Amino acid sequence: MAPSPTDRPQRFPFAIDGTYRLPARAFGVHHGTAWVEVGEHTLEARFGPWRVRTPLSNIAGVETSGPYALARTIGPAHLSFADRGLTFATNGDRGVCLRFTEPVTGIDPLGLLRHPGLTVTVADPDGLAALLRGDGARNDDLEEEREEQAAEDHLHTMTAAELRALADERGIAHASSLKKADLVELLETDLGDDLVEELAPER
Known part of the structure; x- marks a missing residue:
């Protein structure tokens, strides 16, 4: 143990x-x-x-x-x-x-x-x-995983217009010409560790 x-x-x-x-x-x-x-x-x-x-x-x-x-x-x-x-x-x-x-x-x-x-x-x-x-540590890990998943789900349910607006806010070039799937993938990479901070539902 x-x-x-x-x-x-x-x-x-x-x-x-x-x-x-x-x-x-x-x-x-x-x-x-x-x-x-x-x-x-x-x-x-x-x-x-x-x-x-x-x-x-x-x-x-x-x-x-x-x-x-x-x-x-x-x-x-x-x-x-x-x-x-x-x-x-x-x-x-x-x-x-x-x-x-x-x-x-x-x-x-x-x-x-x-x-x-x-x-x-x-x-x-x-x-x-x-x-x-170690139950407390496991619970903390599970909570972090839930928050990350919720943020990712929120990103995937945003409209193309919302995704382009977020991309513009973050200074991503040529966002207006990208398809939704490409925007999601690009924003996931760009947000990185800030994904939960930016997109957690309660925020």
Whole structure:
């Protein structure tokens, strides 16, 4: 899996349930110290004194999960004795489970223990999962494709007179003597990257 990088770091705060609030504070976990940040190349999760930092390229899988047992999530960071997975939890409802290609450090300050997975109960689990899966980038690409197609369709439905007027505006010589098909082809080439800017329907 190759998550899509984001130009600006995006931070996802944790959703802290009332039942979890005081036990979390006892370990230094509160809104100011509990978040997941996705940068251009790295993911960093902070949970009070505990931190996980890893390259986005190390994320092998992302899925939403929950609910969780109170005893396995409340209070400090929790280590699974079954698979050494790490949990940063501030509620028992929903979160995001990350799987890593190479296990990461987190609960042990000396880095002797390594974790193949991390669960985080951020306030927007679907948003974090979508970002890490690259859904947001794919949606942006699809939107750009739709805009380009709409602009091209608009160009092809313009009348010959409208096409000649546009060609004149852009300083294309001998536009008045060209056929519609030739005008469309010439304008597509001339507009290039400006096609959407000039001809998007909403404009």
